[in-house]
Amino acid sequence: MDKKMIATRDGLGDELVELGKKNKSIYVVDADIGKSCKTTTFAKTLPEQHVNVGIAEQNAAGVAAGLATCGKVPFVVTYAVFGSLRMCEQIRQEICYPNLNVKIACSHGGVTPANDGASHQCIEDMGVLRTLPNMTVIMPADYWAARRLVEAAAKMDGPCYLRFTRDAIPVIYDENAIFEIGKANQLKEGKDVAIIANGDTVRLALEAAEVLEKDGITARVLDMHTIKPLDVDAVKACVNDIGKIITVEDHNIINGLGGAVCEVVAEMGKGIVKRIGIQDQFGQSAPYERLLAINGITTEDIAAAAKTLLK
Amino acid sequence: MNKEITIAELKEKAKQLRKTAVTMIYEAQSGHPGGALSIADIVSCLYFREMNVDPKNPRWEDRDRFVLSKGHVCPIQYSALGLLGFFPEEDLHTLRKEGSKLQGHPSMNKCPGIDISTGSLGQGLSCAVGMALAGKRDGKDYMVYAVVGDGEADEGQIWEAVMAAYRYHLDNLVVIIDNNGLQIDGTTDEIMPQLDFTKKFDAFGYDTYEIDGHNMEQIVETFDKIHAAKDGRPKFINAHTVKGKGVSYMENQLAWHGMAPNDEQYAQAMKELEEGI
The missing domain is CATH 3.40.50.970 (Thiamin diphosphate (ThDP)-binding fold, Pyr/PP domains)
Known part of the structure; x- marks a missing residue:
């Protein structure tokens, strides 16, 4: 990378x-x-x-x-x-x-x-x-x-x-990367867990996938750059193919990417979602990485969540 | 645009607009007659004398724009658009009905001739500034007329827009305040005194005019002066008006801000608008 x-x-x-x-x-x-x-x-x-x-x-x-x-x-x-x-x-x-x-x-x-x-x-x-x-x-x-x-x-x-x-x-993409509004970019394929992230947390999802791989767990990583219109097909595929989803976002866990993904999954009647994001609390002046850590938005937190889901 | 139209004809058009607007509100049993009647004479002059518009091509890019920032009085604008043929006149009977072009507050994608959707007070003038700025940047000579309520001027965004128009030298923008002295909860002096609008706009760098908003001669004369004064300053008209003008029991009455007449009241309104109070 x-x-x-x-x-x-x-x-x-x-x-x-x-x-x-x-x-x-x-x-x-x-x-x-x-x-x-x-x-x-x-x-x-x-x-x-x-x-x-x-x-x-x-x-x-x-x-x-x-x-x-x-x-x-x-x-x-x-x-x-x-x-x-x-x-x-x-x-x-x-x-x-x-x-x-x-x-x-x-x-x-x-x-x-x-x-x-x-x-x-x-x-x-x-x-x-x-x-x-x-x-x-x-x-x-x-x-x-x-x-x-x-x-x-x-x-x-x-x-x-x-x-x-x-x-x-x-920087995780190169100049020639292709983007379509409303269509998630799959950055990594895996079969044990799906990590759906957007914005500045996509890099964390990729790092978490690398960490998990060392323990024999493979993760599908999606960059859900558009949360509306949400790429519903990509979310449904995660449920049907894998069934276990982690969402990661630098946004309140209420009503952001995690909320949008849960709306789709709930109506499918199967699959499980763990949301990682800002814990419905205001921030403070602090280093950026610390603010993420305070809210449990780190590579380690994502990897731990995956392991919990797989138990 | 029809500079040949006479004062008498403009007054007749204003009478028609008033009767049509009151009829629409009566038929809908819902709407805002007071402010529609206070701005009727100015709307008449704008649509039947001043503005370059094409009912067959409502989005004609060189047209003059009309922004009804106080969107709740839209029946008066709908009346003008209907009489000019922007849509079939029979549609004037559909105000506030399901599926109608004529929403309770104007929708640009539903009704031909509406240049911007409004309804939430304080916002239309900003859109008018954007339109006037685009005209300047594109070297076009269209005008943008924005009607703002005196109560609406309580909204801080109005003054943000007022400043921006000065900053960008928008002498193609005419801000008209329908100064009828009433807002929903009381007189403007009781609720939020604006003091002297003319002084305020003067301080904001505008070319200001203060008129009787029901005196057609003065209205016509003012627009003529404005067209001759392309001096880089945005234009402001402080139009002193009477809320409910033309219907005796509505004039200066708070209750008629947003109420529909019953059968008896409607008959009286039509008679008074036709024959005078």
């Missing part, structure tokens, strides 16, 4: 510039945190496609909706906690209900803004937004996943929420 470390927000910023150069309809709507969301190059090189509304996220959502009615493809770029919760009703009323082609692209997802503390960490966003009709919800697992999924989001017509990391995480 390539251990190069890079934050997925960099993937967002780099891809937006590429897309914006090719397509003059691509707009970025910033809310005064372009610097930390990596849109500075876009603003400098494509000023005619850039808007900064200041510290006014609710207005950003509405301005983007208005731009979309005029054929633009606006990306509202801010932090996850503002882009999902501060703007939530604006997203519902002016973006999802009219089904407008607006992308909400947010850095600082999960506990990745670690040192900033609970106010800036966002553990609720994907769950809240996946309950909105017409919305697509995505979290890429690394820099290249971020680039390809931003590209895919720009191509699809309709509202889409994308969530990126503030902190650097390992």
Whole structure:
């Protein structure tokens, strides 16, 4: 595995510039945190496609909706906690209900803004937004996943929420990896347990699979980058082929990836799921890896959960 | 756009709009007559004189845009759209009915001629800013007209949008406040005093106009001035209006914010709107 470390927000910023150069309809709507969301190059090189509304996220959502009615493809770029919760009703009323082609692209997802503390960490966003009709919800697992999924989001017509990391995480894909919105990427095949992860925890799922292999346990690892629409077929295949599933996410265990997977499994009437994620509690200022560990989101925790399921 | 239309004809259109809107609310036995009647004269002038729209091509990209940020008074806009032929006039009898184009609050994907879905107060003006900005960036000369309620201006997002329009020099945006002085729980002075809207917008860098929102001569004259004043400043009209204007028992009455008339009240409303109070 390539251990190069890079934050997925960099993937967002780099891809937006590429897309914006090719397509003059691509707009970025910033809310005064372009610097930390990596849109500075876009603003400098494509000023005619850039808007900064200041510290006014609710207005950003509405301005983007208005731009979309005029054929633009606006990306509202801010932090996850503002882009999902501060703007939530604006997203519902002016973006999802009219089904407008607006992308909400947010850095600082999960506990990745670690040192900033609970106010800036966002553990609720994907769950809240996946309950909105017409919305697509995505979290890429690394820099290249971020680039390809931003590209895919720009191509699809309709509202889409994308969530990126503030902190650097390992690069696990290469430049040519293929992504399709709504279709999980199987990164590893196995027969004893299925580990379904997304975002910055996919790397942990892969590491856990390696650890388990040493004990003769093989794991299927899925990168479920899109939690809505969920790749239901991939989840059903895990139940039918393996029956034991662990979900891993840097998000509240309520209503995120684990919740979405459980909805499918519960209706199948067979299979068992263990959810690993934020334990329905606010974070604190602490190193990123510590915040994950406090919530039981480590390679060791995933491996231990697998062994428990196999008992 | 029809600059040839006379003041008398615009007044007649406004009368038609009022009668149609009240009829829709009566038939639905649900809706918001007070604010629909207060903005009727301005809506009449916009749709029958000022705006470049094409009923056969509602999403025509060069059209002027109309954003009803106070979406609950949509029957007055539906009336204009129906009379202009954006949809068959018989659809005007389907307000708030299952499967209707004419939702309780406007839906752009259901009703031709609605430029953005609204209903949740405080949000439409931001969308209008986005539309005006797109027009500027694309070098188009369309106008964007946004009607905001005086009570609606309690919402902080209105002022976020107001600032953004100044920042981006949107002189193609006209913000109209339907200043009828009433909101649901009381007068605006009791609930949340806005003091002087004109002074506020002046401080926010707007080209401001203060008018009697029921004086058609003044309305026409104001829009003419606005079209001649492309000076980089967004436009603001402080329209002093009467909630429930044209129906005696509705005028300035809080209760008629969101209530439908009964048979007797409806007959009286039609008579007064036709003959004057």
